[in-house]
Amino acid sequence: MDNRQSRRRQKKNRNSRYAHVMQQAQKCLKDGAMREAEIRFRNAIKADITAAEPHHMLAIMAYQAGRLEEAGNHIIEATMRGDDDPAIHADCGAIMNMLGRPQEAEAACRHVIDMDPDHIEAYNNLAVSLSLQDRYDEALEICDAALERRPEYVDTLVNKANLLVKMDDPVAGIEAFAAAITLAPENPVARVNLGAALRLVGELNAAEVQCRKGIALQSNYPEAHVGLGMVLATRGNFEGAIAAFQEALRHRPGFGLAQLNLAAARFKTGDLKAAEAAYRDIIAAHPKGAPAQTGLGVVLLADGRLETAREAFRAAVELDPSEGEAWLNLASALGSDMPLEDVAQMSELVANTRLSLEQRIAIRFALGEVADKRGEYDDAFAHFREANNDRQTAMMKLDKVYDPAAMDELAERIITLFQNTDAPADNANTSKQPVFVLGMPRAGTSLVAQIIASHPNAESRGEAASISSIVPDFPEDTRDRGFGSAGDRILASLASSALRVVDKTPFHFMHIGYILQNLPNAHIILCRRDNEDVALSCYFQNFLGEHPWANDLSNIRRFMAFHDRLVDHWRSLYADSILELHYETLIADAETECRRLINHIGLPWDDRCLSFHKARGPVLTASNWQVRQPLYDHSVGRARHYYAYLDPIRPRLDRT
Template sequence: MGKHIPKSRLDQQDAHLELRKAFAQASDLFQRGYLKEADQLCLRMLKKLPGLPDIIHFRGVIACQSGEPKRGVKLIAEAVAADPNNADYRVNLGNAYREIGLREEAIRHFRTALRLRQDMPELHNSLGVLYKENDEFSLAELEFREAIRLKPHFPHAQYNLAQLYLSQGDKGKALEQLQAAIRSDPVYTDAYLAMARIYKDMSIAEKAYPLYQELVTNNPGDWSVMMEYAVVLQQMGRIEESLGIARKAYDQAPGDNENACIAIGNALQLAGKHEEALIYFRKALEINPNALSVYGAIASSRKFTGSEVEIAEIKRSLECQNLDEKTRSALHFALGKVYNDCRLYDDAFRHYLEGNGLRRQLAPYASEETEVHFTRLINFFNKDFFTDRSYSGLNSDLPIFILGMPRSGTSLTEQIISSHPQVFGAGELGDFARIRAHLTHLAGENASFPESILQLSSDILTAVTNRFLKNLRDLAPDAKHITDKMPHNFLNLGLIAYLLPNAKIIHCKRNPLDNCLSIFFQNFEAEHPYKSDLHDLGLYYRQYHRLMAHWHEVLPSRIFDLQYEDLVENQEAVSRKLIEFCGLDWNDACLDFHKSERAVRTASQWQVRQPIYKTSTDQWRRYEKHIAPLIHTLCSLTESF
C-alpha cells in the first residue's frame, strides 16, 4: 500500500501562514522526488513548531522512501504516540514495520487503522498480502475478498487473490480472479502473464499461445517472457520457431543466461538433436553450476557408460545441504537413470527409492479414493448406458486416442502411426480432462462427473465436441487422422465413446512388472501420486486393469489392444495390424518411425528415436530382489508373463 501524505493540521491550528505554505512546499518536493530537501524543510518547520505530529510523521514517511525504514519506524511511532487515533499514521507505521520484516507489528497497526476507518480497500489488500506471507491463507483470502467487496473493480486485489489460489494449487479459481483483474484493468500486464503461465504449466498451449504472442509483441525486450513463449511453441510442436525465439532470448539476455541455454537445449532435444542439446545443457551448467535441474535433462538425453563427468557432478550436487525436496528428488532420479544405464542396478534402485520417497512427501496418495472413483465410472458407464444412449454423438473419425498406463508404449505407438503421411501426432493433449471439467461446470454448482453429462442437452454436448474437433483440426488441417496419446484418457474412455462413437481407440499394454517399474523410475513433470510407493503403484495398476476390462465389456470391438512385447517380437506384423485398425493403407515409413523428424514431447523422447530392441522387455528381473511389494500385489496379473 502506498504512503499516506495526510493533509497538514497546520491549517486547523493557529499557526502562521508561512508554516502552512512550507508544509505544502515540502509535500510538493516529496512528490517530485526531492526527499532530502523535503526533510530539511520539515526540520525547519519543527524548529518553529516543535512536536507537531503531522511533520514528525511526514519525516518518517520521507525516511522510509529514502531507504531508511528503521528511522522511519522511530519517527512515525513518535507521531502515533502523540496522536494514537490517526488512521494514516497507523497505516504508514504498518508499512514501515513491514519494510523491516516485522510482519506481526505491521498487521497490528493495520488492524488498528481499520478500526479507526473502515472504508480502506487498499489496506485490506495489504493485510491480505501480509497474511499470505505468513502462510495464513484463510485470513489472506478474507482480506482480499473484503478489498474486492469494497472496491469491485480492484485489479491488484483480484491479482493477489489469484496468486493466493495458485499457491494452494487451485488453478481454476486463480484463472477466474485473473480474468476479473483483466476486466477491471484491460492493460494489466502482470495478470496476462500470470494467466499465460498457468496455461503453459497446464500444457494448454492453444490458450497460452495468444497471450504470450501479445506479451512478446508489446514487450519485445523482455527475454524471460520470450523464453516462456519458446516453451509454449515447443508444446505446440513448432520446434524450429521455438528454437528461433529461444536463440533471440539468449541474445537479449544480460550476459550469459542459463535459462536461455536450457530453453534452446529443450527445443533441440524435442527435435531429436540430443548431442547438440547436450552442448547447451552443459553451457547452462558452466554459466550457473547451481542450475541442477539440467542434470535431469542430460540424464534423459543419452545412454551413459560410466565415464561421463556429469556422474560425479550429480553426486557432488546431492551432497549440498540446502537443496529443496523437489531438486534433491530430481537429482536422485537422474543418478538412478545413470546407474541403470551402467548396469549398476543396486545403486540405481537405491536412488530411485530416495527420489520417490521425496516425491511422496510432496504428493501423498490414498488408494481407497482411487478404488471409489474407478468403481463409480464402472457403475455409471454400464452396458445399459451405451445401449439406451439418449445422445448419438458426432460421426467424426478424425481423432485416434492412444491410451494406457504411462510408460506402456503410448509414445512408441504414436510415433509408428504418425510416421504415416496421413496422420499427425499431436502428443498428449489433455483435452478430455478439460472437457470433463467443463461439462460438469455447465451442469450446475452441485453437479459431479460422470452423472453431470445426463443433465446437459444434446445441443451443449454437440457444441463442446465440435469445439474439440475444431481445435484438433487446427493442429493439422490436411491430416486424415490426428492422434492424442494422453495415457490417462483410459479414465475418460466412457465420455470419449459417448461423444465420439467413431473415434479409434488404441490401448497400449505391457508386462505389468516392467510397466510399473518403468513408472517408478520416471520423474514425471506432472504429479502421479500413486507411483511413489511400489505397493500403491501395484494397487493403482490393478484398478486400471479392472477399468480397462470393463471398457472392453461395454465397448466390444471398439478398442485395439497393442501388447508392447508382441510389437517388440514382431514389429512389422503388429504394425500392419495397427495401421489397418486405423483405416489406413500400409506405408513403409511406419517401420522407420525412429527416423521421423516430428517433435516428441514425452518422458521417453530419447528412446522413441531409437529402433525397437528386445532388450527393452523383462527389465524387472534385474530388480527382482528389490520389488517384492510390487510382485506380490500384481501376482495374479503376471502369470502370462
C-alpha cells in the same frame, strides 16, 4: 578575513540558488510536468553537488518510469550524500531488490533499522532481500518482526504469504493472502498472488477468479495477466494462455516471466518453430538466463535435434546448477556416460536446502537415472525412493493424497454409466480420422504414437487431452456443451488435415465408452506391458502432473488394478474396436506388430513405420529421448534388476 567573508557569501548564494531550484523542481513534479522536474533536479545537483535529495528524487522518478539502472545509480549517489537519512536508505533497499542486487538491499535495510527500529518498509524490503538470497527462514522471521510492530501491514502479509509458498507450504500461504485481502480487498497484488497459490493446490476455478479480479482492479498490471495465463495453461487452454501472456507483454515489453511462459505455451500447442524463436529471442536479450536454455532444450528435443538439445541443457546447468529439469534431461541423454564431475555436483545439489524442493526432486531423479544406466541398481533405487518420498511429502502438503476407495467408486460410476454398446449418439461424428493411443503410462504409448506418426498420412498431437478437455467433470457430467457435437469439437481440437491424427493421452483409458459413443469409427489402441516393468517405470518417472498414485509402489499397484478393471469392462463391450499391442511382442517382432497396427487404423503399409526414430515432427512426451532411438530390448524385463524392492506390487498383480 575578507576571504572568509567571501566564502560565506558564496555558500549563502549557492544555498539560496539550490533552494530556489529545488522549489521549482518540486512544483513541476506536483503539476505533473515530469520532464521539467527532472531538468530542475539535475540543475539542483549542479547548484550543490553535496546534496542528497536531488539524487533521491531522480531515483524515485526513474524507478517509477521503469528505468531501474538509472534509478540504482541515483539512489547510490543519494546514500553517499545522505548517510543519516532513513528514507533514502529505505528506497535504496527497494530499488536494489528490483535490480537483483539483494546483498546491497540487505545492507541498506539493516542500516535503516539501526537508525529507526520501527521502520516497517525497511523490514519488508529486508525480508525480500533475504528471500532473493534463498534465506527463507531468516526472511520469515523478519516478516514476523514487522507484523508484530504493525499487524495490518498488507505488503508484509503478502510478502510472508509468498515466502510460505516458496517454502513449499502453499496452504499456509493461502491463509496469509486471505488475511491480506480481508484488510485490503482492492489490492491487486494480493489477489494475483493468491491466484498463483490456489493454482499450485489445484483450485483452478478459484485461482482464475482471483486473477480476473486482480485484472479488474488494475487492468495494466502485467503480473495479473501472467497469473491468469498460467492458470489457463494449467487447464490446457493454451490459446487463452497465449493471449494473456501477450497482454502482459503489451503492458510491460520485455517482461521475462511473460516471455518464458509465452514460449512454453507455444510449445504446448505444437508450434515448435514459434517456441524456438521465442526462446532464442529471450536468450539473445538475457544470455545469462538458464530457464530459457532449458526451455530451448525441451523444444529441440521434441523436434528430434538431440545434439543441440544436449548443448542447450548443458548451457542451462552451467549458467544455473539448480536447473533440475536440465540435469534430468542430460541424465536421460547421457546415461552411463554422464561425467563423474556432474554426478558429484548433482550429489551436492540434492543436499542443498536452498534449492527448491522441485529442483532437488528433479536432480534426485537424474541421479537415479544415471545409476540405473550404470547398473548400480541399489544406488538407483535409493535415489528414486528418496525422490518419490519427497514428492509424496510435497503433495501431502497440498492435500493431494491417493485415495484407492475413491478410485474404486469412480470405476463403478463409469461402468454403471456405460453398460452396453448402444447406438452412437444422434449427433456422433463418423470420421475415421482420430486414433486414440491409451493405457497405463510408461506402457509404450509414445512408441506406438511415433510409429503411427512416421506414416506419411498420419501425425501425432501428443498428449492432447482432447477428451478430458471436452468433459472435464467426467463421468459426473458428460453433457454436450458448446457449439457443435462433442465429436466435432474433439476433432477440431486435434486440428489436423492428415488422414489419421493421434491423441496419445494415456488416461483416456477411462473414456473409451465416451469416445466410441461420439466417434464410433475412432481407432482405439490399448498399450500393454509387463506389469512389474510398468510399475517400476512409473516409479522412476518424474511426473510433473498431479499423479499421487505414482509415488508409492503399493498405490501404483492399486492404480493398475483400477486401470485393469476399466479395460476389462471396455473389452467386454468393444472388443472389435480395440487393438491391444503388447510392448514385449512389439520389440520381439516389430514388423508383424507394426503391420497389425497400421492395418487396424485403416492405412496402407509404409516401410517408414519401421524407421519411426528417423521421423521428423514433434514428440511432446516424457519418452522423447527413447522414441528417437531404434527399437531396443533392454527395457524388457527391467524389473528383474529390482526384484528385492518390488514386494509391494506383487500381491495382486498378474504378469501379463
